[in-house]
Amino acid sequence: MSTRQSRRGAVTLTGQSRQPLYKDVKLAITRMLSSGEMQAGEAIPTEKQLCEIFGTSIGTIRRAIDELVAEHVLIRQQGRGTFLAPYSPDRMLNIFFNIVSKDGRREVPIVQTLSFQNDFSDAETAKELAIRDGDEIYKIHNIMLMGGEPAVLDEIRISSILFPGLTETEFVSRDMTIYDLYQNRFGINVIRTSDRLRSIPADVSTAKRLNIPLGMPLLEILRVAVTFEDRPVEWRRTLLNTENFEYRNLLKSDGL
Amino acid sequence: MSTRQSRRGAVTLTGQSRQPLYKDVKLAITRMLSSGEMQAGEAIPTEKQLCEIFGTSIGTIRRAIDELVAEHVLIRQQGRGTFLAPYSPDRMLNIFFNIVSKDGRREVPIVQTLSFQNDFSDAETAKELAIRDGDEIYKIHNIMLMGGEPAVLDEIRISSILFPGLTETEFVSRDMTIYDLYQNRFGINVIRTSDRLRSIPADVSTAKRLNIPLGMPLLEILRVAVTFEDRPVEWRRTLLNTENFEYRNLLKSDGL
DNA sequence: TTCGATTTGTTCGTATGTATT
DNA sequence: TAATACATACGAACAAATCGA
Numbered sequence: 001m002s003t004r005q006s007r008r009g010a011v012t013l014t015g016q017s018r019q020p021l022y023k024d025v026k027l028a029i030t031r032m033l034s035s036g037e038m039q040a041g042e043a044i045p046t047e048k049q050l051c052e053i054f055g056t057s058i059g060t061i062r063r064a065i066d067e068l069v070a071e072h073v074l075i076r077q078q079g080r081g082t083f084l085a086p087y088s089p090d091r092m093l094n095i096f097f098n099i100v101s102k103d104g105r106r107e108v109p110i111v112q113t114l115s116f117q118n119d120f121s122d123a124e125t126a127k128e129l130a131i132r133d134g135d136e137i138y139k140i141h142n143i144m145l146m147g148g149e150p151a152v153l154d155e156i157r158i159s160s161i162l163f164p165g166l167t168e169t170e171f172v173s174r175d176m177t178i179y180d181l182y183q184n185r186f187g188i189n190v191i192r193t194s195d196r197l198r199s200i201p202a203d204v205s206t207a208k209r210l211n212i213p214l215g216m217p218l219l220e221i222l223r224v225a226v227t228f229e230d231r232p233v234e235w236r237r238t239l240l241n242t243e244n245f246e247y248r249n250l251l252k253s254d255g256l
Numbered sequence: 257m258s259t260r261q262s263r264r265g266a267v268t269l270t271g272q273s274r275q276p277l278y279k280d281v282k283l284a285i286t287r288m289l290s291s292g293e294m295q296a297g298e299a300i301p302t303e304k305q306l307c308e309i310f311g312t313s314i315g316t317i318r319r320a321i322d323e324l325v326a327e328h329v330l331i332r333q334q335g336r337g338t339f340l341a342p343y344s345p346d347r348m349l350n351i352f353f354n355i356v357s358k359d360g361r362r363e364v365p366i367v368q369t370l371s372f373q374n375d376f377s378d379a380e381t382a383k384e385l386a387i388r389d390g391d392e393i394y395k396i397h398n399i400m401l402m403g404g405e406p407a408v409l410d411e412i413r414i415s416s417i418l419f420p421g422l423t424e425t426e427f428v429s430r431d432m433t434i435y436d437l438y439q440n441r442f443g444i445n446v447i448r449t450s451d452r453l454r455s456i457p458a459d460v461s462t463a464k465r466l467n468i469p470l471g472m473p474l475l476e477i478l479r480v481a482v483t484f485e486d487r488p489v490e491w492r493r494t495l496l497n498t499e500n501f502e503y504r505n506l507l508k509s510d511g512l
Numbered sequence: 513t514t515c516g517a518t519t520t521g522t523t524c525g526t527a528t529g530t531a532t533t
Numbered sequence: 534t535a536a537t538a539c540a541t542a543c544g545a546a547c548a549a550a551t552c553g554a
Contacts, residue, residue, distance in 0.1 A: 020523090046538060056524090057523060059522090076540090077532080079530070079532035080532055080533080080537095080539080195505040196503070197502060198498035198502045199475040199498045216457075217473035242453075242455045242456070246452050248453075249451040249452075276540080276541060302518080312542080314544075315543060333520075334520045334521055335520065335550030336519070337518090337520080337551095514554100516553095518552080519550085519551080519552105521550090522546100522549095523546085523547085527541100528541080529542095530538100531537100531538085531540095532537080533536085533538100
């Protein structure tokens with residue numbers, strides 16, 4: 001069979017691409033998922049159905065799905081099907097929350113929102129969020145209690161365009177993690193984050209809020225969270241008191 | 257064909273295992289690699305040869321190798337072969353060195369060894385290195401210059417049993433990264449690290465060495481590096497002045 | 513430079529095993 | 534139990550990269 005053509009009225013893939021067929025399929029599936037029509041936790045078509053949709057063999061479909069599973073975008077379950085990763089609170093905590101107690105236990109943090117503002121992006125934030133300077137954003141300040149003590153302060157900046165109609169009430173009254181809110185309310189899946197860590201002294205207001213001495217060393221974490229195709233979703237600055245907690249970076253060199 | 261039997265005098269795999277055949281093959285290949293007979297960068301047998309060695313189909317071999325490639329243990333090159341990951345200085349820096357300049361550039365650090373001692377393990381170190389309390393270890397103190405300024409202090413503890421005959425002269429005169437030394441001189445591949453990060457004030461001697469004020473916030477990184485099958489190889493404590501450099505944790509949720 | 517042998521990469525397809533409903 | 538869906542294993546054919554004659 002010659003190199004690349006759609007068969008039997010199947011979906012036309014990117015066509016004249018110079019990349020392998022399974023990459024085309026992967027991209028097509030990714031677009032299906034990120035179109036916003038799919039709910040988190042929902043099943044995607046079966047492998048056999050995808051064969052017919054794309055007009056490829058099951059091996060090619062599996063290869064495409066393999067990569068999305070490796071990226072935690074999809075979850076496969078034998079006998080059940082393949083699902084858009086649910087990002088359950090528990091899962092979110094395990095994947096994107098790497099602040100743990102010094103003895104290694106994962107405390108579930110209690111988040112309290114200190115302020116929720118409508119604001120305009122400065123140049124630097126615009127660059128991080130891939131929006132225009134001056135675009136509307138939400139600025140949200142939170143404090144997190146871990147083990148009963150205030151241990152973390154953070155500031156979140158997100159584009160109002162990506163999260164239209166988000167209100168303080170809705171944000172505060174959510175019964176899930178913030179990333180789950182992005183997913184369930186706006187159909188935005190956070191699939192990766194990039195953290196930059198520094199050590200800085202506590203300033204006056206931070207010291208007061210975390211009930212620690214002025215100038216005490218804190219861990220500053222600057223995070224950008226991205227969704228499919230590396231589109232930035234959220235900028236976040238976290239300040240952690242590492243007296244009783246620490247940041248863990250388990251495993252390097254992917255895979256297992 | 258029925259489930260599990262060796263054919264044609266092929267290597268007997270783990271036998272009565274309840275895991276998939278490709279996992280057996282993966283483990284067998286892993287043992288080949290970690291036996292110390294293989295040099296980093298050396299080619300492993302071709303897929304066809306492995307078929308004969310293990311008496312399985314090429315698909316099964318490929319599946320096993322796929323996982324090892326995903327774990328950066330092996331590297332495949334079309335037309336050439338499959339190789340034990342070389343851990344070149346450049347590669348080591350990119351994979352296991354996540355201290356970068358604030359503007360994102362990767363400075364190549366200049367390492368100077370301050371001291372090299374033969375010592376005995378305390379209980380905690382023994383636990384981290386999976387050796388016995390009181391076993392002999394090397395304790396090595398280094399300072400790293402980045403951009404001409406002293407930016408990092410670290411202490412390394414490794415088992416004398418794992419690295420027999422290592423001398424200060426040899427350690428200091430190496431022309432490669434420390435992990436490359438482990439690999440090239442002792443056949444030990446570091447394949448993963450686990451980092452724990454805290455923010456702490458500089459003590460007197462640290463402040464003096466890094467030429468910073470006493471009490472200045474530093475980033476403390478406690479690392480355990482492991483080789484195949486999660487066997488610990490090295491304990492390391494790093495202190496980083498984050499005025500001009502920072503710790504980056506790119507990408508969560510594996511793969512790409 | 514060309515060509516052929518070698519080696520991995522991609523795609524296809526089939527058969528059977530195992531988990532779920 | 535039966536149907537469905539993913540998991541494992543097999544193997545064939547061809548493409549693309551590499552290397553040496």
